[in-house]
Amino acid sequence: MSWLQKTREKLGGVPRRDMPGDLWIKCEGCGEILYKKELDKTLWTCPKCEYHFRISARLFTPMITDTFVETDQDVVSTDPLGFRALKRYKDQLKQARQKTGLSDALVAGEATLDSHPFLLGVMDFGFMGGSMGSVVGEKFARLGRRALERRQPLVVSAQSGGARMQEGVLSLMQMAKTCVRLAELEEAGVPFISILTHPTTGGTTASFASLGDVILAEPRAVIGFAGPRVIAQTIRQELPPGFQRSEFLLEHGMVDRVVHRQALKPTLSFLLRFFAQARGQAAIGT
Amino acid sequence: MAQPVLEFERPLLELERQIGDLRGFAEGENLEIQEELRRLETKAARMRHEIFSRLTPWQRVQLARHPGRPNTLEYVASLCEESMELAGDRNFRDDPALVAGLGLSAGAPLVWMGHQKGGSDVKENVRRNFGYAHPEGYRKAARLFHMAGKFGVPAVAFVDTQGAYPGIGAEERGISEAIARNLKTMLSLHSPFVAVITGEGGSGGALGIAVADVVLILEHAFYSVITPEGCASILWSDSSKAPQAAEALKFTSSDLIQLGVVEEIIPEPEGGAHRDPEAARRTVREVVLRHLARLKAMDPEDRLRRRRERFLKLGVFDTDPDLTPREPR
Numbered sequence: 294m295s296w297l298q299k300t301r302e303k304l305g306g307v308p309r310r311d312m313p314g315d316l317w318i319k320c321e322g323c324g325e326i327l328y329k330k331e332l333d334k335t336l337w338t339c340p341k342c343e344y345h346f347r348i349s350a351r352l353f354t355p356m357i358t359d360t361f362v363e364t365d366q367d368v369v370s371t372d373p374l375g376f377r378a379l380k381r382y383k384d385q386l387k388q389a390r391q392k393t394g395l396s397d398a399l400v401a402g403e404a405t406l407d408s409h410p411f412l413l414g415v416m417d418f419g420f421m422g423g424s425m426g427s428v429v430g431e432k433f434a435r436l437g438r439r440a441l442e443r444r445q446p447l448v449v450s451a452q453s454g455g456a457r458m459q460e461g462v463l464s465l466m467q468m469a470k471t472c473v474r475l476a477e478l479e480e481a482g483v484p485f486i487s488i489l490t491h492p493t494t495g496g497t498t499a500s501f502a503s504l505g506d507v508i509l510a511e512p513r514a515v516i517g518f519a520g521p522r523v524i525a526q527t528i529r530q531e532l533p534p535g536f537q538r539s540e541f542l543l544e545h546g547m548v549d550r551v552v553h554r555q556a557l558k559p560t561l562s563f564l565l566r567f568f569a570q571a572r573g574q575a576a577i578g579t
Numbered sequence: 580m581a582q583p584v585l586e587f588e589r590p591l592l593e594l595e596r597q598i599g600d601l602r603g604f605a606e607g608e609n610l611e612i613q614e615e616l617r618r619l620e621t622k623a624a625r626m627r628h629e630i631f632s633r634l635t636p637w638q639r640v641q642l643a644r645h646p647g648r649p650n651t652l653e654y655v656a657s658l659c660e661e662s663m664e665l666a667g668d669r670n671f672r673d674d675p676a677l678v679a680g681l682g683l684s685a686g687a688p689l690v691w692m693g694h695q696k697g698g699s700d701v702k703e704n705v706r707r708n709f710g711y712a713h714p715e716g717y718r719k720a721a722r723l724f725h726m727a728g729k730f731g732v733p734a735v736a737f738v739d740t741q742g743a744y745p746g747i748g749a750e751e752r753g754i755s756e757a758i759a760r761n762l763k764t765m766l767s768l769h770s771p772f773v774a775v776i777t778g779e780g781g782s783g784g785a786l787g788i789a790v791a792d793v794v795l796i797l798e799h800a801f802y803s804v805i806t807p808e809g810c811a812s813i814l815w816s817d818s819s820k821a822p823q824a825a826e827a828l829k830f831t832s833s834d835l836i837q838l839g840v841v842e843e844i845i846p847e848p849e850g851g852a853h854r855d856p857e858a859a860r861r862t863v864r865e866v867v868l869r870h871l872a873r874l875k876a877m878d879p880e881d882r883l884r885r886r887r888e889r890f891l892k893l894g895v896f897d898t899d900p901d902l903t904p905r906e907p908r
């Protein structure tokens with residue numbers, strides 16, 4: 294079977310779990326052994342320590358929507374540079390598709406929550422570290438265009454190691470590409486809500502993810518520009534405890550709220566209600 | 580000040596030194612020496628051409644980082660008859676690694692900004708943080724972009740940085756937000772805007788002032804999502820594989836033209852901008868002014884629309900008809 298067929302099968306199949314098939318899993322936060330069936334109920338957060346497991350886009354999407362119809366899953370990378378390091382980019386893409394059942398690191402679609410329609414993008418770290426290349430940029434741009442045309446809010450949940458190096462400078466350009474749509478939404482008075490999950494770093498943080506009208510973050514998520522290892526190497530000193538975690542960003546004024554995954558749906562619902570009322574007001578220019 | 584010598588230009592510099600020495604002797608009409616001089620000069624010209632017509636990407640990286648290249652303040656001094664640097668982000672501090680200000684160029688006002696490295700001067704380089712800007716630098720640039728828009732004057736950015744500074748303070752004060760905000764600001768700016776990659780175009784730290792109508796690049800400069808060393812240490816687990824990474828990343832000026840990321844390559848003096856900084860500065864001025872003149876003639880709304888389209892169409896992807904849409908759940 295070709296990878297395409299396998300991918301197709303997975304796209305139509307059951308939602309993927311990041312976790313292996315066992316019944317039990319050890320909490321990475323407190324070491325507690327947790328029953329996976331229970332974790333489904335707690336939205337993959339630890340009942341003891343509130344550790345938020347990193348979950349796939351397929352698993353996350355229903356947690357913040359009532360309905361979701363995926364779009365643009367046919368947009369795929371073509372390996373524009375013919376990139377090869379220890380591995381070929383083409384092979385990495387193939388593996389990522391097989392592993393995740395996704396066509397790239399952003400799942401895009403049309404969603405509703407409490408009858409409010411919106412455009413939703415959910416990134417998936419499982420697909421090459423959630424890196425942003427041409428496909429993520431294009432799918433984001435399409436979501437943004439629809440948000441603009443329909444005057445519906447755009448919501449994007451980030452989970453990304455940054456730009457996709459294997460596409461070279463083209464991946465860097467996606468930072469600007471996503472911001473074109475955000476500039477347009479700004480003028481049109483259409484809201485953009487950014488949700489930051491673990492981890493969100495590099496070019497993703499330094500572009501759309503930091504530009505939400507409202508920015509929500511899951512607890513304890515690592516959010517930053519430079520990776521902690523690079524910073525530690527550069528400054529040759531220990532990083533302060535909690536550095537680059539959601540709570541650190543909240544304290545420094547970089548995010549609006551740190552929201553437990555179980556509270557995300559009602560939080561988003563409030564924001565959608567708020568913006569539905571506010572829509573039609575003239576945007577205040579920057 | 581003594582300039583560092585790059586390994587691949589060493590034989591050429593050695594030959595040029597010999598020629599210089601010989602000239603010292605050739606005061607008189609010594610025909611033999613004249614003959615030898617001509618021979619060596621022919622040889623040097625051939626060697627120069629051989630070296631610089633087939634530079635590897637990694638050699639270009641060395642050239643792009645050469646401390647003898649003109650820096651932003653020098654390019655500004657050539658571009659503008661009169662200029663005034665402005666300081667501070669009105670929030671936290673002034674960032675010496677990213678300079679900005681006002682200028683009169685060919686009699687017309689413009690705002691300018693750029694990363695500022697310290698060249699061969701160690702103290703100056705430390706003061707400039709080696710051109711690694713903090714959020715304050717990007718927010719100072721943002722002030723200037725706003726002024727450009729408010730007063731309807733063009734903006735010119737000079738890009739030369741390995742990247743934004745990876746440090747605690749930079750993260751605390753929102754380096755991501757500062758860069759991201761600039762991207763959106765530049766995509767809302769109604770003024771003509773030209774960016775020039777003069778040396779290293781390093782990642783988000785470069786892009787943070789380079790979302791322009793026209794992006795120009797010096798012949799030996801490069802523009803990349805990551806440094807070759809960084810790429811090598813991540814994808815090869817070995818930073819000594821930087822030369823291979825430099826090949827793979829396709830970031831030289833001619834690659835960038837093909838990818839549509841830059842509009843024009845500004846030729847450098849033979850041997851690189853550090854061999855004749857004055858000439859490099861003059862050429863940059865000419866090319867920037869030519870583009871500004873063209874951009875100024877455009878309708879502001881149309882110009883902004885085109886800038887947005889320019890960035891929207893960057894990227895390469897395909898649509899796979901086999902990946903049919905899922906049924907709604």
Ligand SMILES: [Zn+2]
Pocket residue numbers: 320321322323324325339340341342343344
């Ligand atoms: Zn726990």
